[in-house]
Amino acid sequence: MSQLKLLWELQSYVVELNDLTNKLETLNKKEEIKQIEIKLNEKEYDLVNKKTQLEVDEVKIQRYEQKLKQLAFNKEEIDQKLYSGQITNIKQLEQMEKESKDIKENMKNLENEMLDIMEEVDNLEKEINILEKEYNELSEEIEDAKNKNQELISSVKEGIKVKKNKIEEIQKEIDEDLLNKFNQLKQKKRKAVVEVVGDRCTGCHMNIPTSILSKIKSSDKIMYCDNCGRILYYNKEKS
């Protein structure tokens, strides 16, 4: 293989190596996984809040039940006395009737309040079910994303190893001076070797003089662009 062709190949491997290195950097940042983790934390926060609310409501319902039991007992006591015939004092009877009625009213109010809380409990339980399902799905999603990311990282690392070996092999075949020139150009211009398309240098888009152009097309001699100084490569297979 000619020195020019070797330089051209070297450059493609260098470009591929850079791409893979950038890809590895992106994969190591795990942005996608971080996004899912944020969502997961939000769900967890929601879930904890709703579960706490549910516990509070359940305690409230217990208290209402106890209170209602107590009131029912009080009312029963009053009613028993009221209808026992033992009390004959009208005023006292009226007083007891009012007390029984008040307790009944009070119980009705408490029952309504308790029903509202029970409805809230129903809703909370449904919401918690949905949240738990979503939480589990997100956990699985994270697990999958992590595994996939790990696989990608491994394959990119493998690719980097392969490219580095190729680069090392090709570098051995290139004359030292030329390789130094290539590396200098690479540092300054990013791309050291550029293709000639038509009669233009694709590095700086300037026309190449006909005399140089014919030399480039007919030989593998190393030629530099007069304008940008890059090494010119003419792809014979393409044309």
Ligand SMILES: [Zn+2]
């Ligand atoms: Zn040029």
